[in-house]
Amino acid sequence: MQPVLHYLKQHQKRFLAEFCDYLRFASVSAQPQHKKDLLGCARWLVAHCQQIGLDARLCPTAGHPIVVAKTQRAKGSAQPHFMVYGHYDVQPPEPLDLWQSPPFEPRIQGRNIFARGSTDNKGQNFAHLKAVEAYLKTGTPLPCDLTFVIEGEEEVGSENLDKFLTGHRRELACAAVVISDTGMPTPDCPALTCGLRGIIAFEITLHGPARDLHSGIFGGAVENPAMALAQMLAQARSAQGRIQIPGFYAGIVPLTKYERAQNKRYPLKDAQLKKLLGAPRLFGECGFSATEQRSARPTFEINGLTSGYQGEGSKTIVPAWARAKITCRLVPNQKPEHVRKVVCAWLKKICPPTVRMEITAGHGAEAYHVSPTSAPAQAALRALEKAFGRKPILMREGGSIPIVNQFKKILGADSLLLGLGLPDDNAHSPNEKFSLDCFEKGQRMSAYLWQELAA
Numbered sequence: 298m299q300p301v302l303h304y305l306k307q308h309q310k311r312f313l314a315e316f317c318d319y320l321r322f323a324s325v326s327a328q329p330q331h332k333k334d335l336l337g338c339a340r341w342l343v344a345h346c347q348q349i350g351l352d353a354r355l356c357p358t359a360g361h362p363i364v365v366a367k368t369q370r371a372k373g374s375a376q377p378h379f380m381v382y383g384h385y386d387v388q389p390p391e392p393l394d395l396w397q398s399p400p401f402e403p404r405i406q407g408r409n410i411f412a413r414g415s416t417d418n419k420g421q422n423f424a425h426l427k428a429v430e431a432y433l434k435t436g437t438p439l440p441c442d443l444t445f446v447i448e449g450e451e452e453v454g455s456e457n458l459d460k461f462l463t464g465h466r467r468e469l470a471c472a473a474v475v476i477s478d479t480g481m482p483t484p485d486c487p488a489l490t491c492g493l494r495g496i497i498a499f500e501i502t503l504h505g506p507a508r509d510l511h512s513g514i515f516g517g518a519v520e521n522p523a524m525a526l527a528q529m530l531a532q533a534r535s536a537q538g539r540i541q542i543p544g545f546y547a548g549i550v551p552l553t554k555y556e557r558a559q560n561k562r563y564p565l566k567d568a569q570l571k572k573l574l575g576a577p578r579l580f581g582e583c584g585f586s587a588t589e590q591r592s593a594r595p596t597f598e599i600n601g602l603t604s605g606y607q608g609e610g611s612k613t614i615v616p617a618w619a620r621a622k623i624t625c626r627l628v629p630n631q632k633p634e635h636v637r638k639v640v641c642a643w644l645k646k647i648c649p650p651t652v653r654m655e656i657t658a659g660h661g662a663e664a665y666h667v668s669p670t671s672a673p674a675q676a677a678l679r680a681l682e683k684a685f686g687r688k689p690i691l692m693r694e695g696g697s698i699p700i701v702n703q704f705k706k707i708l709g710a711d712s713l714l715l716g717l718g719l720p721d722d723n724a725h726s727p728n729e730k731f732s733l734d735c736f737e738k739g740q741r742m743s744a745y746l747w748q749e750l751a752a
């Protein structure tokens with residue numbers, strides 16, 4: 298291990314320059330105008346993986362390409378095989394005016410690097426690539442065979458990865474999937490994530506009059522779709538945060554005593570969280586801590602709400618339509634299709650006859666849960682402890698990585714979620730950043746991990 302750790306120490310400056318090159322690609326998967334940037338980014342990754350000494354290729358899909366990079370295999374290798382999964386696509390950077398420096402011009406300030414995609418997920422995944430580089434460049438034998446699968450559609454639901462997994466089932470068969478695309482509570486508290494929330498996404502559009510109308514001439518005699526939508530959405534949740542849709546909570550497994558005790562140990566306390574988020578107050582369903590509300594309870598969230606005139610000044614109209622983008626986070630035992638059904642049925646029931654409702658279904662995924670007592674999970678805990686010098690905690694997280702369910706279903710492999718992101722990294726927000734300490738320790742964690750997993 299010494300040469301590997303030494304190599305990592307020696308080359309941080311170059312790693313950082315390469316990381317900046319990676320961050321300069323505006324690989325925004327949700328926006329069609331960035332298709333070329335995604336392709337450019339994927340090509341850059343392939344070339345970079347080859348430079349490191351991996352056997353890398355670009356795999357086209359119906360959407361954005363997938364990058365596959367493998368360590369060279371000895372013929373008939375009996376070493377265990379692990380997949381490292383990550384994504385090179387990023388969330389849209391908007392609103393741009395809130396960024397202190399442009400989202401695709403990486404800026405280093407102190408021990409942080411600011412850019413869209415820095416923590417989610419380019420930096421976290423890059424740490425693993427650098428660890429493997431250290432093995433390959435120092436001629437240190439890797440005790441495992443590794444395959445990196447880095448996709449370009451995670452932020453839009455990984456719609457083409459299923460097919461790819463099915464088509465490459467033999468090549469990708471592995472003992473476990475290693476993923477750094479989650480978080481840790483504080484810089485000196487490493488964590489193994491044992492649960493992620495699931496998700497359903499959809500859009501509701503209410504159509505009113507055939508075109509925007511003069512609100513003085515016609516207002517009052519025709520439904521206002523924005524008001525109708527606001528009234529409908531307001532019924533989805535009580536003022537205390539309890540979701541009011543019949544059947545929404547059906548079948549949810551309550552938190553165990555053990556889990557609740559673990560949650561109490563989570564080091565980021567409510568007061569710190571409130572400060573971090575800049576909210577006037579925290580919010581949430583009675584009887585659950587903030588940690589539990591944001592990891593172990595389901596939600597109904599409005600992600601976007603659009604209608605009528607959004608420009609400067611006023612415009613007196615009754616808008617022709619109103620639209621909401623919604624996602625619900627799901628917890629274990631909530632089936633996405635079932636929740637979708639009860640939500641749609643409820644919306645139809647409460648929709649007034651004065652508007653026509655259109656519902657478009659988006660992506661969906663079940664929640665994920667993995668045992669922390671398996672041999673690979675125990676190995677991961679040891680690697681975290683060695684790299685961070687602290688005992689890691691076990692936690693559930695509220696975000697979703699839909700494809701982990703497919704890794705289990707299609708490949709039979711569990712995912713080890715070794716997050717390097719911090720709560721103040723601003724993932725999906727303006728001024729996203731990644732801590733360079735987490736980057737460095739993440740590289741060491743990855744270097745230890747292969748030893749521990751093979752042991």
Ligand code: BES
Nearest residue numbers: 417451452453454478479480694696697
């Ligand atoms: N890295 C996140 C997921 C995440 C973040 C999990 C923090 C746990 C803690 C990932 O890139 C992400 O944002 N996923 C989306 C999935 C969705 C688009 C289907 C999410 O959770 O919103």
Ligand code: ZN
Nearest residue numbers: 388417452725
């Ligand atoms: Zn994300």
